[in-house]
Amino acid sequence: MRIQHNLNAMNSLRQLGTNNTNTGKNLEKLSSGFRINRAGDDAAGLAISEKMRAQINGLEMATKNAEDGISLIQTAEGGLNETHAILQRMRELAVQAANGTNQAEDLQSIQDEIDALADEIDRIGDSTKFNGIDLLNGGSMASDGIDFQIGANNADYESVNLTIASMKASDLGVDTIDVTATGDPLGAIDAIDAAIADVSAARAGLGAMQNRLEHTINNLGVTTENLTAAESRIRDVDMAKEMMAYTKNNILTQAAQAMLAQANMQPQGVLQLLQ
Numbered sequence: 001m002r003i004q005h006n007l008n009a010m011n012s013l014r015q016l017g018t019n020n021t022n023t024g025k026n027l028e029k030l031s032s033g034f035r036i037n038r039a040g041d042d043a044a045g046l047a048i049s050e051k052m053r054a055q056i057n058g059l060e061m062a063t064k065n066a067e068d069g070i071s072l073i074q075t076a077e078g079g080l081n082e083t084h085a086i087l088q089r090m091r092e093l094a095v096q097a098a099n100g101t102n103q104a105e106d107l108q109s110i111q112d113e114i115d116a117l118a119d120e121i122d123r124i125g126d127s128t129k130f131n132g133i134d135l136l137n138g139g140s141m142a143s144d145g146i147d148f149q150i151g152a153n154n155a156d157y158e159s160v161n162l163t164i165a166s167m168k169a170s171d172l173g174v175d176t177i178d179v180t181a182t183g184d185p186l187g188a189i190d191a192i193d194a195a196i197a198d199v200s201a202a203r204a205g206l207g208a209m210q211n212r213l214e215h216t217i218n219n220l221g222v223t224t225e226n227l228t229a230a231e232s233r234i235r236d237v238d239m240a241k242e243m244m245a246y247t248k249n250n251i252l253t254q255a256a257q258a259m260l261a262q263a264n265m266q267p268q269g270v271l272q273l274l275q
Contacts, residue, residue: 009263016256019249026246035237045234052231058152059224066213066220069148069162072130073210076164079128079136080203083167086117086124087196090174093117094188097179104181111180114188118169118177125168138166150216162209165202172198 028037036042036049096102097110125136135141141164151158169175172195179185
């Protein structure tokens, strides 16, 4: 019997340390809700999880970008809706002016209203903005358009471009309409019809883009959900399984403590030999 080295106590102490470490890890995972709290827990899993998180965050921001795009489109659509209404009124006035029962002063009154309506079209074109961006006045929106980043990565297919032609009276061809006695009411009707067609085409384009962005948002939502579920399976802890492991390690810790106490009592048997 040797007393310099109590191998049973040393083994119990080692097991106690291991069980304490495992119990601590179980508690950390249960309290954080994560299976991976540091790279040492699962280096490969952490790397995959972080890449997935980057994609998830990018997809969530892309969804917000698409929603902002819809808001911009709705703002432009609101301006064009009113422009349409004005053009319809201008056409009514042109048809009225084409009637031969009008006197010169009647035609001038009609012309005055048409001029005022053309000015309002210009005002709408200049004042329709989204976050400071001019939408209908023929600026950069008409030449370069605006890009909506609707994906999480740097790729051509991850963005869409929207352009809106100028919707001012001069670009619609209704700024010089003349229905007075020296003018051409019938020609004015043709010009206004062309303007109505231009605005209708612009609104159709906006509607198509809005529908596309709405489908994009739906797809981004599904992709985000699937990636989040995949990332959760890698990084999140299974609470039931981890609680079971904690219970096991806690019992082993208590058992190791008890066995360490027993092992420390064994060398005392040497005293009986010395008596």
